[in-house]
Amino acid sequence: MDINENQEPVISGRELHEKLEIETPFRIWFPRLCEYRFRVHLDYTPYIFVHPKHNQETIAYIMKLDLAKEISMIQRHENGQQLRKYFTEVETEFN
Numbered sequence: 001m002d003i004n005e006n007q008e009p010v011i012s013g014r015e016l017h018e019k020l021e022i023e024t025p026f027r028i029w030f031p032r033l034c035e036y037r038f039r040v041h042l043d044y045t046p047y048i049f050v051h052p053k054h055n056q057e058t059i060a061y062i063m064k065l066d067l068a069k070e071i072s073m074i075q076r077h078e079n080g081q082q083l084r085k086y087f088t089e090v091e092t093e094f095n
Helices: 013-019 026-036 065-074 078-094
Strands: 009-012 044-050 057-064
Touching: 009 013, 009 065, 009 078, 013 026, 013 057, 013 065, 013 078, 026 065, 057 065, 065 078
Parallel strands: none
Antiparallel strands: 009 057, 044 057
């Protein structure tokens, strides 16, 4: 969990993907999620970095807490429910 330039808690989409133990590769999973009409620069912010393992440009996303909670909630396993509860607690402490 990090804090963005607006002093809001945020999480890396790749980190969330890993914590949710999603089997679908991230590069396929996140674009599918965007079909739920999540909004660029409001719900998440894309950025490009050079992947240290493959040494190639890779896209990543920083998500606001509300989006991370929503994604966790739509996952159909206990891990998603636990993460949603965690994000709710972080939000409560933050506010």
